[in-house]
């Protein structure tokens with residue numbers, strides 16, 4: 001009998017990340033900002049996770065810590081068997097280079113480089129990358145390789161950013177408002193490229209959004225409130241990006 005994988009299985013599969021008691025406090029002179037107030041989590045390998053919550057509730061802070069761009073003030077974080085919170089800066093950089101890709105709201109492409117050259121910035125230093133041209137094919141931009149960012153639409157520029165992030169075959173893609181600057185049609189195209197990276201490369205996706213419709217494409221949704229995960233929803237089935245009501 002064929003085995004089926006439910007979303008619940010994916011979220012409890014061998015975890016990619018585990019964290020306990022994550023706190024992040026910013027000292028602002030006389031006052032302190034408690035951006036994270038004690039977060040425990042597990043994120044399954046290959047899971048699609050959406051982070052929702054009001055502005056200032058701690059989503060980006062958590063994403064930056066789990067993606068090893070930032071360190072917590074307290075708490076422990078593991079990626080598989082490696083305790084990230086015990087690594088020095090050099091080792092954290094190596095971890096990021098080997099395992100993770102980032103996509104931000106504003107595409108952060110280098111304006112003087114073509115689409116292909118922007119992707120090559122990553123493939124030139126990665127261990128086992130796919131060719132830049134193949135990454136651009138995967139996001140549907142095979143015919144735009146020689147275009148400069150200014151010659152591409154916003155959605156196309158974001159797809160170049162997705163190609164750059166997936167070209168090194170990352171285990172995890174961190175996406176902070178990846179469709180925040182896009183209309184529904186181009187936003188859905190970008191989400192389709194992310195869903196493909198999950199389906200074809202097995203990349204775990206962690207997506208911050210203010211668009212609650214996007215939560216439908218997740219295995220689970222973490223709802224943030226005031227520096228904590230206030231609730232977790234499990235979707236029994238994931239919808240395709242084309243079915244999202246924007």
Ligand SMILES: Nc1ncnc2c1ncn2[C@@H]1O[C@H](COP(=O)(O)OP(=O)(O)OP(=O)(O)O)[C@@H](O)[C@H]1O
Pocket residue numbers: 026028033034035053054055056057058059060061062224
């Ligand atoms: N570098 C910093 N210095 C001081 N305070 C910070 C810093 N970065 C974030 N904060 C504060 O930490 C809290 C959480 O911020 P965070 O960016 O994680 O929220 P968010 O949920 O991602 O918000 P948004 O949806 O608006 O992006 C906020 O109160 C924010 O002002």
